[in-house]
Amino acid sequence: MIAKKKINIYDVARIANVSTATVSRVLNNKSSVSPETRRKVQEAIKQLNYRPSAIARGLVLKHTKTVGILATDITAPNYARTACAMERELFQIGYNAILCNTGGSIENNKTYLQMLVNLGVCGIICIGSVFKNTLQETLMLSEFSHVPFVLSHCQIPADNTYSVVIDEMHGVQLCVEHLKEKGHKDILYVKDADTYSGERKKAAFKENMARLGLPITDKSIFNTYRSFEGGIAVVKEILASGARFSAIIFGDDITAAGGLFALKKAGYKVPQDVAIIGYNNSPSSICCDPQLTTVDNKTDIMGNLSVKLLQTVIEGKETTRLLSVTPELIVREST
Amino acid sequence: MIAKKKINIYDVARIANVSTATVSRVLNNKSSVSPETRRKVQEAIKQLNYRPSAIARGLVLKHTKTVGILATDITAPNYARTACAMERELFQIGYNAILCNTGGSIENNKTYLQMLVNLGVCGIICIGSVFKNTLQETLMLSEFSHVPFVLSHCQIPADNTYSVVIDEMHGVQLCVEHLKEKGHKDILYVKDADTYSGERKKAAFKENMARLGLPITDKSIFNTYRSFEGGIAVVKEILASGARFSAIIFGDDITAAGGLFALKKAGYKVPQDVAIIGYNNSPSSICCDPQLTTVDNKTDIMGNLSVKLLQTVIEGKETTRLLSVTPELIVREST
DNA sequence: TACTTTTATGTAAGCGTTTCCCTTTACTTA
DNA sequence: TAAGTAAAGGGAAACGCTTACATAAAAGTA
Incomplete structure (x- = not known):
């Protein structure tokens, strides 16, 4: 560490032979500085390689x-x-x-x-x-x-x-409508996060299912934690629950990827036997096989x-x- | 926006009936402040909900x-x-x-x-x-x-x-040794980034192949850009080049995922026909099917x-x- | 010409901390 | 008891900047 004396606005003022006020003015592009003076100051700044301290500036500017x-x-x-x-x-x-x-x-x-x-x-x-x-x-x-x-x-x-x-309402709506178009009726939703958008998506799911006249039961919504393992776990739970389903919407791609993994292991073909939708359009969604349909949230x-x-x-x-x-x-x- | 007068160390000093120096001392846990005074000051601080300005502090402390x-x-x-x-x-x-x-x-x-x-x-x-x-x-x-x-x-x-x-040397070494153990001889390396570690890995690949007596030719190393698409593109290039290979090491998981995708599309079975190794142990690596062998870099x-x-x-x-x-x-x- | 206005610049007072350097008071110790 | 030491706390400078205010010179204006 070379002990380098930090040069300040006074140094610049001295070299340029003006006051600190003037230096400050050219620094901040204020008006009323003659071209000649401005040039002098800029030269001094360059010569000294001066950089104003953001801290000092912050102190006065609040x-x-x-x-x-x-x-x-x-x-x-x-x-x-x-x-x-x-x-x-x-x-x-x-x-x-x-x-x-x-x-x-x-x-x-x-x-x-x-x-x-x-x-x-x-x-x-x-x-x-x-x-x-x-x-x-x-x-x-x-x-x-x-x-x-x-x-x-x-x-x-x-x-x-x-x-x-x-x-979120619209995002989930797109999912449900897309699935309905593909002929699905028994659609499940997997909530994987106790966050604002997690709640919103869940609510949106219920609402849209109802709106489109699709069945919604106490086995329509499952909970887990957002991760590959969480996806595996929830699919096991779904399978064990005996819920009817031909499509699952997940709250996140990585959870969906885990779910996909478990589904395939259990002998299901995706999308033939069951359709899957992820969420967030993350890099992972494209790595899955089959690649995940997902929601890009811009x-x-x-x-x-x-x-x-x-x-x-x-x-x-x-x-x-x-x-x-x-x-x-x-x-x-x-x- | 409520115009809230920012309270400062002077306010605290006034309320606690001491000097700013003393307030500063208790703030910074300096010695030589009597317990009684310290208590008074702390009380004033709490009462005023005072928080020292990091900026002002920064100015004097540099x-x-x-x-x-x-x-x-x-x-x-x-x-x-x-x-x-x-x-x-x-x-x-x-x-x-x-x-x-x-x-x-x-x-x-x-x-x-x-x-x-x-x-x-x-x-x-x-x-x-x-x-x-x-x-x-x-x-x-x-x-x-x-x-x-x-x-x-x-x-x-x-x-x-x-x-x-x-x-990196060790990481790539692990890859090459693992592949050799599995019986692979014709191993390819895909470099996907012009960075420090990209270069290092490439060099490590060459060195380790040589050390283990594995063949290395002008068709052993391919270049692309780090992305799913980059992986697809480079596999196409590899296939077109007529290079012999039974395993590919990629510089990153996402590129490997793209490569895997292209390989499967081209009719190759992984890992039976060709083995693949990714790098970085990213979430994507676990989403692939088959899941990617990869290097975790801690x-x-x-x-x-x-x-x-x-x-x-x-x-x-x-x-x-x-x-x-x-x-x-x-x-x-x-x- | 004598005035007002504009432009260019300098002076110095803050901004909110920390800390050096004192002073005061209390306590030791011979 | 007198001198010395330590502890507690205050005053004020300093950190590097911006800007309100003051001033002087230049430029209009009647």
């Missing part, structure tokens, strides 16, 4: 030009892609992104939220259901409500929040919209509180 | 207690998991993590690097080959060499850097070690410059 992204699990391809899209978009409009992976624990969330605020972020975007419990969530967020934030892939029953969500658009929404909130403009994006059914070999 | 993680592509499960592990570990030892997804362009990298420095990070960890070109990389990093940094999943030919890498350990290494560098202690972790072969159905 904010750093950054926004925090709080993600429950960056390991989920879906969230990872959304986060990437946000990052790109933010970068585009001059913001830096601080990505935090909370793992979903309430304690972690609170700590990270606090840290982001202390760090002077201009806004916060939460990806996914940040807290497990919605009440908790509402309370928690109200504590930080003085900093603009938007919820992505999630929505909570509080009227002071902004969210952009995927239209992670890029989600990310972009979230950022746009946050921007308007930051700028204090009026805007709608809820943005909904329409997912798309990707039909492949499993149906 | 650093915020954060480290930057520069990742080429957070969308790659491998890197995502490493980043998560780092984040957890950093959080553990009291650091905040700023995760940046650069997309790999030189321009982006430079900008992000600069931003991190300006933000006062204590250190930087780069995941993956940050720059495409190694020379560039060396130059670039030397420009930022006054802030401690470590390279993860990458290593460059400069003697002032610290890296933790996966022992993302958690990589993450943890990177952080530990960075910590010792930050603390200025002597340490080894290169840490190498040993990957593990996960044998599944495709071999």
Whole structure:
């Protein structure tokens, strides 16, 4: 570590033979600096290889030009892609992104939220259901409500929040309609996450089945945990339950992949004997054999919209509180 | 937005009837504060719900207690998991993590690097080959060499850097030996990324084939791009080339999955006609049918070690410059 | 010409912390 | 008892920037 004296705005001012105010002005592209002076200053900056300290700037401005992204699990391809899209978009409009992976624990969330605020972020975007419990969530967020934030892939029953969500209702509707068209009647739904969208999809399933006049019984919906193993386990349970079915909709591709695996092991042919639909259009869905029909929920658009929404909130403009994006059914070999 | 006056250390000092110096002392657990005073101050802090500004603190301390993680592509499960592990570990030892997804362009990298420095990070960890070109990389990093940094999943030919890498040589060795044991002689390698580890793996392949006395010709190594489609394309190329082979090692699972797909379409049975090995033990590898034999490169350990290494560098202690972790072969159905 | 306005620049006061350097008080110790 | 030491806490400078205010020069304007 070479002890390198950090050069500051005074050094630049001295070299350029002007005041720090002037340097600051050229730094921030303020008007009323003569071309000649501007040139001198820029030269000095280049010569000294000077970079303004974001921290000092943050102190006086009361904010750093950054926004925090709080993600429950960056390991989920879906969230990872959304986060990437946000990052790109933010970068585009001059913001830096601080990505935090909370793992979903309430304690972690609170700590990270606090840290982001202390760090002077201009806004916060939460990806996914940040807290497990919605009440908790509402309370928690109200504590930080003085900093603009938007919820992505999630929505909570509080009227002071902004969210952009995927239209789960529509996504599931596409699945059910597609299956019905293919002649299926006995359709099962596997819920694999206790999150906002998990609940939404389940509700959407019931509603759409009813709407299309398809049978829905107490053996229409099964629960498991999101993973390959979870998929295997739930299929075993389904088989053991004696439920009638010719198609299964899973809440996520990886769970669907596990289910597919178990189904094939049990002697079922997919899609001949049973059709399968996954969710999220993750890389895994394309690796399955047969390749999974799945729902793409437009992670890029989600990310972009979230950022746009946050921007308007930051700028204090009026805007709608809820943005909904329409997912798309990707039909492949499993149906 | 409620205009909430941010309360500061002066407010606390006033309420607790002490000086700001004392408040600062209890904040930082410094000695020589009487229990009585400490209690008073803590009470005031609680009463006002005061949180010290990380920015102001950063300004005087010359650093915020954060480290930057520069990742080429957070969308790659491998890197995502490493980043998560780092984040957890950093959080553990009291650091905040700023995760940046650069997309790999030189321009982006430079900008992000600069931003991190300006933000006062204590250190930087780069995941993956940050720059495409190694020379560039060396130059670039030397420009930022006054802030401690470590390279993860990458290593460059400069003697002032610290890296933790996966022992690619060993990983590929495991693959080749495993294949040889299974009776394979004509083994192909598909390189799918122009990165540090891509090059390493290719070199390791050649070396191990030679060491084990297996044939290596100008049709032993093929190139493609990392993706499902890339896998399909390269298999078509292999088939068209007339190369002899009974096994293929891919540089990544997703490419292997594409290759598997193409192979099956072409009428090959896996593993009977041809064995396949992927790399990275990603979720996709388990979704394939047959499930892919693959190499797990210990993302958690990589993450943890990177952080530990960075910590010792930050603390200025002597340490080894290169840490190498040993990957593990996960044998599944495709071999 | 004498005035008002505009433009270009400098001065210095913050922003919210930490910490160096004092002072005061209390306690030892010979 | 007097001098010395340690503990507790305060005052104020410093960190590197932005910007309100002040000032001076240049340019209009009647």
